Amino acid sequence: MSAEPSQPVPLRASDADREAVVAELQDAVADGRIDLDELGARLEVALAARTHAELAPLTADLLPVLPPAQPLLLKGGVAGAVRAGVWRVPEQIRAYGGVGGVKIDFTRVECRLRVVEVEVDGQAGGVEIVVPDGWVVDTEQVDPDLAGLRDRTTAQKLPGSPLIRLTGTCGMGGVTVRHLKRGERRKLLRESR
Template sequence: MSGGSVQDGGLPGVAAALELRASHADRDRVVDVLSIAAGDGRLTAEELDERVEAALTARTMGELAVLTADLPAEVGGGAVASGGRAKDVVRIDQEGASTRRGDGWVVPRRMEIRSAWGEVTLDFTQAVITHDTLRIDLDIRGGSLKLLTRPGGVVDTDALVTHYGKIKTRRAGGLDVPVVLRVEVVGELSFGQVVVRAPRRVFGGKLTGV
């Protein structure tokens, strides 16, 4: 496969995302995408072997993205490779329930969250980020929204209206870390809380949101 580069569309957040170090989960997702493409006849056996080897030794998200840049969006998942495409709007509507988005979920442009006496957890540590901004339209009445951030993640709650609610925020990483994703939380919070923090580390260095 000939070398190439991924166009970032001039968005500094996307460019910074492509420079992030890739995890084992990121590499595994790209291998899955390549295997599906080969099964569809889009890649030859030789191309598959070459790209899988490159994926397993990739250091950054940009190096992974190059491997799927010539595949359709529904296969390659866009600029930052994933198993699916980012939706424009994702809605969560629940009452007395718990919802969690964890490893490998694709962050959309906007989320509408309506929750009564329940909990919503959005874990960005292993999420696939294809946009540099996420807007969350929030309506929580009793319960909580938990945002587990990663270095380069910034959460803005200045436009959130609270009624007997609490907001706890803590940025992941130092101030010199490039912004990869800016989350804007707007709407209303009544008798609940919004918690923003990095995931906790437990024995063995594993990250957990518990």
Template sequence: MSSVPENVSPRVSDVDRDSAVERLQEAFAEGLIPQEEMHARLQTALTATTQAELASALESLPDEDTGPTVVVNAAGGLIHRRGRWQVPRSFKVTSRMGKVYLDLSRAVIEYPVVNIELHLGYGWARIIVPPDATVNYDELAAEWKQPSYKAPQHGNSGGPRVRILGTMGHGRLRIKHGRG
């Protein structure tokens, strides 16, 4: 006869904790969690040892909407989107020698966080974001030239968060805000 209880919640991994922390950060950025509650939820997620403890940190959050992912693979050429186009939750571009021009300033953006993943060998990328967007490109590894981005002097608020990640070989990423 075993002495292990039958209803023990499985243990969590570091990957589970990291995923929960990222979900909490996104929920906080979307305004779903007040600041005074965020610290306690993060503490719970970071110290959780069981799935039940981890679930308690995420309770009352709506189901995660991963949304569509658009994947574009090209050897070269120009990948171009502008005007009123529907921005997916995740946009992934892989190109050995191509150029990427994404203008989100007049696009339809339904998600509070948009992920743009670039994997460019020798091309350049230019991304124009809405005037009220916040931009994060900390997860982009640039081999040759660092991204060019000048944050607006006025504080951004209320707009989408645009996360740019991936790898840039021998090209350059330029990010700017569109006009309001």
């Protein structure tokens, strides 16, 4: 008898998450991308939304045209480097593990991009990437090198969520891609209340 695959738990939306969507919808009206009737309908859904999955479709078709931006460069060096918390995701990220390693945590980010290019070089310290449930990571273009790639993500993509396209090499430190661990998930849920 085979076990049922576990379904990702939908992350609860905070007041700040709902307010961010409302602000984006208001900007879309100001830019002429949606009219007032559509704004009213979307606001009603946004204010009643309980999860990120309910909020995502409301702005998925409103991606603004952004000027090209410099890639985010993360170097592990000796002490390591961590990018976590609330931050805006650029189109390109380059992560070099160095000796101390690099951790990129996408679980609380603001991301309206369809694709995020992440170039990795595990070097000696390795690179760890944490993505929310519903985000998909394409690892086909990563060279496993000595330490290899550990992809612990699911292939279930939520509408409106970005695709993380990983390229580069795992080096001696390796590259790990994963969703939140149980303890991290509980901590995030407590913080969002």
